Amino acid sequence: MREIRFYKVDEPYGYFSNFSPFPIFIDDERWNTVEHYFQASKFNDREIKKKIQLIVSPMEAAIEGRNKKNILREDWELIKDDIMYKALKCKFLQHPNLMHKLFSTQDCLIIEHTRNDNYWGDGGDGMGKNKLGIALMKVRDELLKLVNDKLAVLPPWIAFPTISQYDLFWRMGLGEEYLTQWSKYFLAANKGEYRKKYPETKEWEGIYD
Structure with missing residues (x-):
């Protein structure tokens, strides 16, 4: 099986990195990157979560998320894989071009290649757990089940299930870009x-007419 290795944003397949500059809308809030959401999810304290959300740089968000002065939620080790999957699924659902690139790796093994991380990455020597790569492949498999065409753009009620079609979200930024595509x-x-x-939901009734 062909391997695809990624790590830094400015290197090949850098869009797989959680630091890549693709905002996500999740839990009714906008996050600059997957990294921002993931780091903020470590905490129950709303002030810490908001502080991380407002940080511009994903690296600085990661640093704040690893600040030992901040108290981790007690169940973090139990839920962190699910949080990562949830954020990644939103990222690729909400950015069709990224979803298409993910689909193009269908028969490949995706690996976060770095000696800096033995859990999310491969540890640099292949001995790490590569949990991020595994999560990306899980997202790929789940999204492939939703499409007949690998270049498809899914309806907005699937990509952004909590946002009404009348929300101002669709008139600016990420929402406007998605509706256009x-x-x-x-x-x-x-x-x-x-x-x-993809039958329209009650909330989006009439959108096809």
Whole structure:
């Protein structure tokens, strides 16, 4: 099986890094990167979470998240893998171009290659657990089940399930960009098949008309 190794944002496959500059909308809040959300999720203290959320740099967010003065939630070790998966799934759902790149690795083993991390990475010598790579492959497999076309753009109610179609979110930034990509794809797609596979929710009733 072909291996794909990644680590730094400015290197090949850098978009797989949690530091890559792709915002996510999750739990009704916007986060600058997956790293921001992951680090903030370590804590129950709202002030610490908000502090991390407002930090611009993912590296600085990571540093604050590792600050031993901040008290970790007691169940962190039990839930951290699920938190990572949840954030990664949002990242690739909400950025169609990234989802397509992930699909292009379908038959490949994805590895975070670094000696700096034996849990999320491979430890540099292949002896690490590579939990981040495993999570990315799990997201890939789950999203592939949702599409017939590997270049598909999923409906907004799947990518952003908590946001009403009337929300101002769709008129700016990430939301506006997503709607533009989705509309372009839908207009070129087989509309009957698409509507059958992705029936509109009650909240989005009438969007196909």
